[in-house]
Amino acid sequence: MTFDTRATEMEIKVSGLTKIFGDGETAVTAIENADLSLEPGEFVSLLGPSGCGKTTLLRIIAGLETPTAGGVQVRGRSVWDGRTRSTAATRPVSMMFQEPRLFPWFSVLDNVALPLRIAKMDRKTRRDRAARICETVGLKDFLHHRPTALSGGMRQRASLARALVTDPQVLLLDEPFGALDAMTRDALNLELMQVCARANVTTMLVTHSIAEAAFLSDRVVVLAPRPARITDIVDMPFDRPRDLDLQQSTQFQSMVGRLRHALSEGA
Structure with a gap:
């Protein structure tokens, strides 16, 4: 089924995407003929059962996994030409x-600055930029700590800072806060939403949490069990900025119920 055909310029465009692992009788179809587009600055969540192909879809967009058929474009450039990845297409991702x-022998600052070091940015410039990003995500007082001295939530803040330090146009998130306690997860979701809004970055989140998807997203893409097929795309009718009180509202609970129903219908 095809959704979301739009005339505007797209930041991400997935067309007829199929991914099959293996061959013959042991072949497993992870994604089947998926079509999806994201507008610049949009926040979209992929919601579906475990093993349905959400992470595989994310990895293909990121250029980490080759598709079997179909294509992906980022900012108008094809990510894949056969099995060849386009560096130009994935550079903004x-x-x-x-x-x-995180590397345990690096400080938080050096972990966050690592992508800039790989890009051969001079030491002072990359460390200055990394320090600014760390302050944005609440790590100002932990720049010189090693990852082993940080809580799980703080380590994920450092990971988020590292993902943002290159000033990406597209941010792909694979259940980044799934292992954290509820209060820490709520706090990081608020920070994530604020950071993405300030940077106007196009964001795609993989999550198993219906409430998290509803709270963060402009749209939620519902996937069927493997092979991943898009069964519904649900617009979230909530104004921004949002705060945690939204989750107590009748409208929010109604949207969570709608998403839960869409998941059960696609199963």
Whole structure:
């Protein structure tokens, strides 16, 4: 099924995307003929059961996994030409994973500055930029700490800062706060929403949490169990900025119920 055909210029455009792992009798279809577009500055969540192909879709957009068929464009450039990845297409893209993936022998500041070091930016400039990003996500007082001295929430803040330090136009988030306690997750979701709004970054989030998807997103994409097929796209009717009180409203609970129903209908 095809959704979301729009005339405006798209930041991300997924067309007829299919991904099959393996071949013959052992082949597994992870994604089947997916079509999806994101506008510049939009926040979209992918919501679906475990193993339905959400992360695979994210990795193909990021240029980390090759598609079997179909294509992905970022800012008008094709990410894949066959099995060849376009560096130009993925340059504006940054991805944050479920685990922080911080180097334990680096300070927070040096972990955050690492993408700029790889890009051969001079030391002072990259550390100054990393320090500014760290302050934005609440790490001003932890620049010289090692990751092992930080809480799980602080490590994820550092991971988010590292994803943002290159000033990406597209931010891909693979359940970044799923392992955190509810209060820390709420706090980081608020910061994530504020940072993305300030940077006007186009964001795609993979999550299992219906409430998280409803709270953060402009639209929620509902996926069926494997192979991933888009069964519904639900607009979230909430004004921005949003605060946690929104989750207590009747309208919010109604949208959570609608998403839950869409998930059960697609199963």
